[in-house]
Amino acid sequence: MVRERADWFFDGITALRADMFAYAFSITKSREDAEDAVHNAIIKAFDGLPKLRSEAKLKPWLLAILRNECFLLIRRRKRFAELEESIVPSDEKDFEEGMDLSSAVGSLSVELREVLVLYYKLGYSTGEIAKTVGIPRGTVMSRLSRARELIRIHMEGEKQ
Numbered sequence: 001m002v003r004e005r006a007d008w009f010f011d012g013i014t015a016l017r018a019d020m021f022a023y024a025f026s027i028t029k030s031r032e033d034a035e036d037a038v039h040n041a042i043i044k045a046f047d048g049l050p051k052l053r054s055e056a057k058l059k060p061w062l063l064a065i066l067r068n069e070c071f072l073l074i075r076r077r078k079r080f081a082e083l084e085e086s087i088v089p090s091d092e093k094d095f096e097e098g099m100d101l102s103s104a105v106g107s108l109s110v111e112l113r114e115v116l117v118l119y120y121k122l123g124y125s126t127g128e129i130a131k132t133v134g135i136p137r138g139t140v141m142s143r144l145s146r147a148r149e150l151i152r153i154h155m156e157g158e159k160q
Contacts, residue, residue, distance in 0.1 A: 009049055012058045013042055019122050020066055026117030027070040027110055037073050041066040063132040067114075074110075104154035112147040115140050 020041065024034035045052075045065050052061055105113060114133065118124045119140075126144070130137040 006046075006049075008055060009046060009058075012055075013045075013062075016059060016062060020062070022121055023063060023114070023118060024066055024070050026121070027067065027114050028073060029106065033070070033073050037066060037069040040073075041069045044069070060128065060131045064134065067133065101151070101155070104151040107154060108147055108150060112143050112150065115143045116147045119144055 017038070020038045021034055024037040024041075025031065028034050028037060041062065045062050048065075052058065105116065108116065115129055118129045118132065119126070124132070126137050126140045129140045133140070
């Protein structure tokens with residue numbers, strides 16, 4: 001039984017690893033910190049596996065642990081790295097727009113950037129984000145709206 005649960009856990013981790021890294025990177029803005037946070041979160045989750053009551057809750061439970069690890073790393077290191085854009089544009093105009101967007105997203109606060117990445121990059125619903133981040137769904141929606149508005153303002157300012 002214990003072996004089956006461990007196998008199930010590691011299968012789940014394998015399926016979620018890319019999402020975990022993207023989420024951690026959106027918070028830490030550092031490849032190394034994101035990798036460290038993912039690693040630490042997996043270890044803590046495995047140690048706490050007996051506390052997980054339902055296999056269906058693995059994803060939000062794991063992302064909540066990861067979120068805490070990210071902020072712990074940030075507090076320890078008290079620094080932020082530059083955001084790396086994973087999309088390689090096909091032409092110069094796309095490249096410039098991608099750089100502008102990257103700059104706009106990178107200029108957002110951690111709270112706004114984290115819901116933006118969870119929603120647009122990882123495809124989470126506002127309800128899933130609320131559970132993961134530990135805030136009301138309405139707050140998620142207002143943060144998404146505020147993030148979109150700030151990006152729009154930033155992009156319009158870059159064009160002028």
